[in-house]
Amino acid sequence: MYFSDETCQASRKLTEQWQANVRQTPATKPDWKNRFSTVSDLDIKRLYTPEDLQSMDFARDIGAPGEFPYLRGNQVTGYRGQPWTFRMFSGMGSAEDTNARWHLLLRAGQTGLSTAFDFPTLMGYDSDSPKALGEVGKCGVAIDSLEDFLALIDGIPLDRVTTSMTINPPATALWAMYCAAADIKGVPLNQIGGTIQNDMLKEFIAQKTFMCPPEPSVKLISDTVEFGAKYVPRWNPISISGYHIREAGSTAVQELAFTLRDGIEYVEDILKRKKMNVDDFAPRLSFFFNSHIDLFEEICKLRAARRIWARVMRDRFGARNPRSLWMRFHVQTAGCSLTAQQPYNNVVRTTIEALAAVLGGTQSLHTNSLDEVLCLPSEHAVEIALRTQQILAEETGVVNTIDPLAGSYFVESLTNEMEAKAWEYIEKIDAMGGMIAAIERGYPQMEIADAAYAFQRQVEAGEKIMVGVNKYATEARHPVPLVEIDEAVGEEQVRRLKDLRRRRNGRAVSQSLADIRAACKSGENVMPHCIAAVKNLATQQEICDVYREVYGEYQDPGLF
Amino acid sequence: MPERKIRVMVAKPGLDGHDRGARILARCFRDAGFEVIYTGCHQTPEQVAAAAIQEDVDLVGLSCLSGAHRVLFPRVVELLREKNASDIAVIGGGIIPEQDFQMLYDAGIQAIFTPGASLDSIVEWIRTHVRTGN
Numbered sequence: 219m220y221f222s223d224e225t226c227q228a229s230r231k232l233t234e235q236w237q238a239n240v241r242q243t244p245a246t247k248p249d250w251k252n253r254f255s256t257v258s259d260l261d262i263k264r265l266y267t268p269e270d271l272q273s274m275d276f277a278r279d280i281g282a283p284g285e286f287p288y289l290r291g292n293q294v295t296g297y298r299g300q301p302w303t304f305r306m307f308s309g310m311g312s313a314e315d316t317n318a319r320w321h322l323l324l325r326a327g328q329t330g331l332s333t334a335f336d337f338p339t340l341m342g343y344d345s346d347s348p349k350a351l352g353e354v355g356k357c358g359v360a361i362d363s364l365e366d367f368l369a370l371i372d373g374i375p376l377d378r379v380t381t382s383m384t385i386n387p388p389a390t391a392l393w394a395m396y397c398a399a400a401d402i403k404g405v406p407l408n409q410i411g412g413t414i415q416n417d418m419l420k421e422f423i424a425q426k427t428f429m430c431p432p433e434p435s436v437k438l439i440s441d442t443v444e445f446g447a448k449y450v451p452r453w454n455p456i457s458i459s460g461y462h463i464r465e466a467g468s469t470a471v472q473e474l475a476f477t478l479r480d481g482i483e484y485v486e487d488i489l490k491r492k493k494m495n496v497d498d499f500a501p502r503l504s505f506f507f508n509s510h511i512d513l514f515e516e517i518c519k520l521r522a523a524r525r526i527w528a529r530v531m532r533d534r535f536g537a538r539n540p541r542s543l544w545m546r547f548h549v550q551t552a553g554c555s556l557t558a559q560q561p562y563n564n565v566v567r568t569t570i571e572a573l574a575a576v577l578g579g580t581q582s583l584h585t586n587s588l589d590e591v592l593c594l595p596s597e598h599a600v601e602i603a604l605r606t607q608q609i610l611a612e613e614t615g616v617v618n619t620i621d622p623l624a625g626s627y628f629v630e631s632l633t634n635e636m637e638a639k640a641w642e643y644i645e646k647i648d649a650m651g652g653m654i655a656a657i658e659r660g661y662p663q664m665e666i667a668d669a670a671y672a673f674q675r676q677v678e679a680g681e682k683i684m685v686g687v688n689k690y691a692t693e694a695r696h697p698v699p700l701v702e703i704d705e706a707v708g709e710e711q712v713r714r715l716k717d718l719r720r721r722r723n724g725r726a727v728s729q730s731l732a733d734i735r736a737a738c739k740s741g742e743n744v745m746p747h748c749i750a751a752v753k754n755l756a757t758q759q760e761i762c763d764v765y766r767e768v769y770g771e772y773q774d775p776g777l778f
Numbered sequence: 779m780p781e782r783k784i785r786v787m788v789a790k791p792g793l794d795g796h797d798r799g800a801r802i803l804a805r806c807f808r809d810a811g812f813e814v815i816y817t818g819c820h821q822t823p824e825q826v827a828a829a830a831i832q833e834d835v836d837l838v839g840l841s842c843l844s845g846a847h848r849v850l851f852p853r854v855v856e857l858l859r860e861k862n863a864s865d866i867a868v869i870g871g872g873i874i875p876e877q878d879f880q881m882l883y884d885a886g887i888q889a890i891f892t893p894g895a896s897l898d899s900i901v902e903w904i905r906t907h908v909r910t911g912n
Contacts, residue, residue: 337793337844341820349822352849353793426795426819467798554798558893591893592873593845667801674802678896687894700875703845776818778788778801 220274229268236265257512257682258469259672260635266627274630279525283620286532287525289633291579292544296620301611302575303582305382305548306604309334309358310594311707313369316359321373322597326604331374331412332382332584334358335392340427342388342762345711354708357594362715362759364752367395368402376400380411382457382548382582387429387765389416390438391758394748397450401749411452413504413548416442417459419480419653423662425462426774429762432654434769438744440488445745447499454504456484457548463662464508465554467670470519471636473508475643476653476662478526481505482644483653485535496535500542509571509578510552516571517623518633520578523547526637548582549575556591560686561698564588569606576616577623583607593700663777715757722755730754731764738768782910787835789817789826791854794844799871803839806897812904823850827857830866836908837867840887847874852885859886867908871895 221229254262274280281287284294293299306323308331309316320331335358338350344362345354354360361367374381376399385392393414400410418435421428428435439456446455460477468476481503488499507523509516527545531537551571556564565588572585585603587595595603611617623629650656657663676682683689730751737744751761788804790797797819804816815833817826830838838858840851851870858866870882871891879890888907891900 337846341793343793349793351853352846353844356845357794421795426797465796465798467802592875667805670798671802671805674806674897678898700877774818774820776816778804778814778816 220271220276221268225268226272233265233267233269240264253681256470256515257510258471258515258669259676260469260471260515260632262632266631268627270627270631274634279634280624280630286540286543287528288544289521289525290621290624292524292546292581296579297576297611297617298620301617302580302607303330303380304328304604304607304611305330305332305582305584306600307332307334307384307550307584308595308600309336310701311355311359311703312710313359313361313366315355315707317370317372317374319597319600323600323604324379326601327608328604330380330382330582333370333384335383335385336360339388339392339758340385342391342429342759342765344715344757344759345708346715347759350708352708354711355703360707360711361392361395362711362757363718363755364395364398365718365755366714367392367752368399371399376403376405377409380413382413382415384415386415386418386421386425386427387435388758388762389414390442390744390748391752391761393442393453393455394745394752394761395758397749398753401753407450408452410450413454413457414442415457415459415506417456417480417506419483419657420459420462420477422657422772423463423476423480424466424468424666428772428774430765430769431772432657434738434765435772436484436487436654437741438765439484440491441743441745443484443488443499443502444491444493445743446502447494451502454502454546457504457506458484459506461506461508461550463666464510464552466666467554467673468666469669470510470512470515471639472643472662472665472669474519474523474526474636475640475647477505477507478523478530478640479644479647479653481527482530482534486652489535496531496537497539497542500531500535500537501539501544505545505547507547507549507580508552509549509575509580511555511567511571513570513574514629514632515636516574517578518629518636520547520549520575520580521621521629521633522637522640524579525633526640546581548584549578549580550584551575551586553586553590556586556588557684557686558591559691560696561588561591562696563686564591565602565606568603569610572606572610573616576610579621589698589700592698594703596699596701599698660775660777667778718755718757726754727751727756727760730756731760734761734764735768738764783811783813784837784904784908784910785813785815785833785835786904787815787817787826787830787833787838789821789829789838789840789854790819790842791821791823791826791840791850792842792844792846793820794842794846795819796843796872797841799843800839800841803841803871803897803900806901807904810901823853823857826854827861827863830858831861831863835866836910837869837904840868840870842870842872842874845873847872848878848881851882851887855886869903871900
C-alpha cells in the first residue's frame with residue numbers, strides 16, 4: 219500500500235468534493251475537446267490522486283536510483299555524476315565529408331559519435347552495384363571498404379571517443395572494419411567502445427532494412443554478442459531498437475512492448491547456444507527508443523522500460539549481475555513528429571522531446587535538426603540541435619535531482635498503465651511462440667499499420683493537431699536552405715572501388731570470403747573471419763553476398 | 779456494363795524502407811474503393827514497370843524518401859514507355875524538394891504529393907485524372 223489509510227480517506231473525500239465542483243462548473247466552460255488523450259491515444263483522466271497509486275509498493279515498484287527495479291535510473295548519482303552523452307547521428311556523402319562533420323561536432327562540444335550510412339551500405343551493396351543507382355552518399359556516408367572506413371575515423375581517438383554505427387544486415391562487416399582500424403592504429407580491442415545497432419527483428423517489424431531471413435539474421439547477431447563478450451568488452455554489440463517501430467507509426471506502448479520482446483528473443487537465442495550464461499553477455503545489451511511529442515507519455519514509457527527489463531532479466535532469465543538488469547538506452551527525438559510546413563517550429567518540438575528523454579533518464583541523446591524532415595541537416599541546423607541538449611544539461615537545472623517526477627500521481631499511474639499494457643503484448647507474443655513466429659504471421663507489422671492509419675485519419679479529421687499542418691496553416695513561407703549531395707560523390711566512390719579491386723590481392727580476398735562461407739555453413743563464429751576479410755580489402759557487399767548465397771534473401775511481404 | 783474499379787499500384791523503388799506513407803496510402807486507396815497492389819520495399823525500376831504491366835494497373839504511385847527520386851522516378855516512366863505502356867499514369871510522393879518538381883514533371887510524372895498532402899486530395903486527383911481501361 220503506497221499511502222496510509224488516512225491519506226487515502228482524506229484524498230477520497232476531497233476528490234469527491236472536487237468532482238461535485240466540476241459538475242457545477244457552468245455550462246459556459248465545457249471541456250474544449252471531447253477527448254483528452256495522448257498522442258498514442260491513451261485516455262487521460264482529468265485528475266490523478268493518491269488513490270491511483272494504492273496498489274503500488276514503494277520498495278517493489280519504485281525503489282532507489284541504482285537499485286532494483288531501476289525505475290529511477292541505473293546510476294546511483296544520476297546526471298550529477300555524468301550527464302547523458304550528446305551523440306548526434308551524422309553521415310553524408312563521402313567518408314571525408316562525414317569525417318569533417320564529425321570534427322565540427324566534436325569541436326562544438328559533442329561527446330560521442332554516431333554514424334549514418336547511405337542506403338547501399340545499409341543494405342549491403344557497394345557503391346558500384348546497380349542497386350545503388352542514385353543513392354550513393356545521399357542519406358548518409360558511403361562505406362565500401364576498410365580504406366573508406368579509415369578515412370571516416372581519421373583523427374578520432376578510438377580509445378577515448380565512443381562511436382555508434384547504425385548498421386544492421388552488414389553489421390558484422392562494418393564492425394569488423396572498426397576492429398581492423400583499431401588494430402591498425404595500435405588500439406587494443408578491449409579499449410575501444412561503441413555500439414552497432416545490429417537489431418534485425420525490428421527491421422522485419424518496421425524499418426525494412428533486411429537482407430537474409432529472420433533466423434540466420436539472428437544467428438549473425440548472436441555471433442557478434444559472443445565475440446564482443448570475449449574480445450571487445452566495452453562494446454555494445456546490439457542496440458535493441460524501438461525508434462524505428464515508433465517512426466513506422468506504432469503507439470508508445472507498442473514501441474515499448476515489441477522492443478522488449480525483441481530483447482527477450484535475442485537473449486533466448488544466445489542462451490540456446492549453451493556457450494554463455496546470461497550474466498556473461500546481458501550487461502552489454504543496449505537499447506534505443508524514440509521520444510515523441512507527448513511529454514508525459516514518453517517520460518513514463520522510458521521509466522517503465524527500465525522496470526520491465528529489470529523484471530524480465532531477474533525473473534525470466536535468472537540474471538544476478540546488477541548490470542544485467544540495467545536497461546541502458548539511447549534516445550532520438552521523433553523524426554515523424556516534425557513538419558515540413560513551418561519548419562522552424564521543429565526546434566520547439568525537438569526541445570520538448572529532448573526534455574522528455576532527459577526526464578525519462580536517457581543515457582545518450584540525439585536531437586533532430588529542424589531541416590531533417592526535408593534533407594540532411596545543415597551545419598547551422600545541427601548546431602542548434604546540439605545546443606538544445608547543452609542548454610538542457612547546463613542551463614535549465616533538470617539535471618539537479620534524480621528522476622524529479624517520481625511520486626507524481628499522474629506519472630507513476632501512467633508508468634504503471636504502460637507497463638501493464640506492454641506485458642499484455644509480451645504475453646501475447648510469447649503465446650504465439652516468440653517474436654520470429656509473430657513476425658512470420660505479420661502480427662507486429664499489422665498492429666503498427668493499424669495504429670499508423672488510425673493516427674493519420676485522426677490528423678485528417680482534426681482530432682489530433684499538428685500545428686502548421688491541420689491547424690494554424692499559413693501561406694507565408696520561411697524556407698530553410700536545403701543540403702544537397704552531389705551525384706559526383708557516387709562517381710568518385712565507383713572510381714575508388716575500381717582502383718581498389720585492381721590493387722588488392724584477389725586471391726587473399728577469395729580465400730577470406732571462402733572462410734566466411736565455411737563458418738556460415740558450420741555455424742562457427744563469423745567475426746574473426748570478417749576481420750581478416752576486411753583487412754584483405756574485401757568490400758562489405760562481398761561479405762554480404764556470402765550471407766545472401768548461404769542463407770538466402772528475405773522478400774518484403776508488402777503488408778498494409 | 780458497370781465501370782470497372784480503378785486499379786492502383788503503390789510502389790517503393792530504391793533501397794529506403796520508409797514505407798509508412800506508402801502503406802497508409804495503399805490502405806486509403808482500398809478504403810476509397812480502388813483495387814490496390816502494393817509492391818513492398820526495395821524494388822528496382824525494372825521490377826516496378828514489369829509489375830505495373832503484369833497487373834494491368836491504371837496508375838502507379840511511387841514513394842521515395844531517400845533522395846533517389848531524381849534518378850528512379852524518371853526511369854520508371856521511361857521503362858513504361860519502352861514497353862508501350864505509357865497509358866499507365868505515374869505519380870510520386872515522399873521527401874521531394876520543390877526545386878525537383880519541374881524536372882519530374884518534364885520526365886512524365888503527372889503529379890507530386892509531399893508531406894501535408896491530405897489523403898482525400900490524392901484520392902480526388904486519381905478519380906479526376908485516371909480513366910479506367912474498360
